[in-house]
Amino acid sequence: MLDSDELALALADKFYSAALGAESWYAALEAFAAATGSRTGELIAIGPNAVVPINLMTNVDPELHAAFEAIRGGDPAVNPRVRAGMAAPVLKVLAEKDFITPEEHKTHRHYTEFARPFGIPYICLSALERRDGLLVGLAVCRSERQGHISDSERAVFAKLAPHVRAAVRMQMEFERQGASLLQGLFESLSLPAFLCDGSGRVQSSTPAAESIASRGCNLQIRGGQLFAAFDDDHKSLSTAIDAAANADKLAARTPRTVIVRSNDITSPALLVDVIRLPARSLDFNLRAQVLVVPQGTGGADERRRVLLHAVYKLTAAETAVAMQLSQGCTAEIIASSRGVAIATVRAQIKGILAKFNLRSQIELVAKVNEL
Secondary structure (H helix, E strand, O other): OOOOHHHHHHHHHHHHHHHHHOOHHHEEEHHHHHHHHEEEEEEEOOOHHOOOEEEEEOOOOOOHHHHHOOOOOOOOOOOOHHHHHHHHHOOOOOEEEHHHHHHHHHHHHHHOOOHHHOOOOOEEEEEOOOOOOOEEEEEEEEOOOOOOOOOHHHHHHHOOOOOHHHHHHHHHHHHHHHHHHHHHHHHHOOOOEEEOOOOEEEEEEOHHHHHHHOOOOEEEEEEEEEEEOOOHHHHHHHEEEEEHHHHOOOOHHHEEEEEEEOOOOOOEEEEEEEEEEEOOOOOOOOOEEEEEEOOOOOOOHHHHHHHHHHOOOHHHHHHHHHHHHHHOOOHHHHHHOOOHHHHHHHHHHHHHHHHHHHOOOHHHHHHHHHH
């Protein structure tokens, strides 16, 4: 149980650290659940059409998430807990007894087919944020033995919930700034780039990309959506965007390249790279962010540098080393040209291999030259 302001601050710090990427959200939720005498900590995000992009739950059966999806657990018409959270003011703390009768608790389908079978028949919850059609909620789920949350445990929940809300809002802001920083990077190199969601809707674009779209020869923006000039090229582009948006973590790092022809015989076709940007373990952006990069404005080497930084998260020094390796330079030559110890270069190469999930320099050179 929480028995001091000092411990409350320590728990709050766990959530702030999670927002900064220094600690796991799971660890923070576990500590939160323990502080309220509960089995499970939960952070859930529910979007339009009952889509649940985030549902972090500690100490639960791994099959729970599939079952939750199967019963459409994010639908307020199906789940009384979601319905109560959607209707309540932000930071209003609710327990089962506040929104469902004892009889309903015994007989409602959500409890008989889901909550009880998975050992979480009781809950205490609060809405943390409503933004852009997204509801973010915090909860602790309790076992049959633990029963309803006590008044003192509920007070702990209420004391910590504003800190969790602040951490959630902090991460949301970091996500927003991250997209802006990426756009700034491309603009600084005068490269064309469209930042799209998984449906091809353009969220932002660089001036060079806008120039391409304004000409309308290869790519166009209509109704906020990115289109290719020809239907068959558009189908290929849409397929590549959809594949990138739904790729797993490793496949997402491999650019998909499509050819987009021009409807003007005096303008060349474009090679267009489609890459899903890496997401954090917790990402409040409902739509996967996909980078669409038409080739042609900056040279191939400049394009590779940007992809190494934006997609593989290489530092400036690591990017320079990777580029030199791809050009056939040895570690010794790289160290000499950069004026650093060879041990430093070897350490950088090791770090680069880890970020690419590769084992050898040969594989790395091949991968960089594919970009």
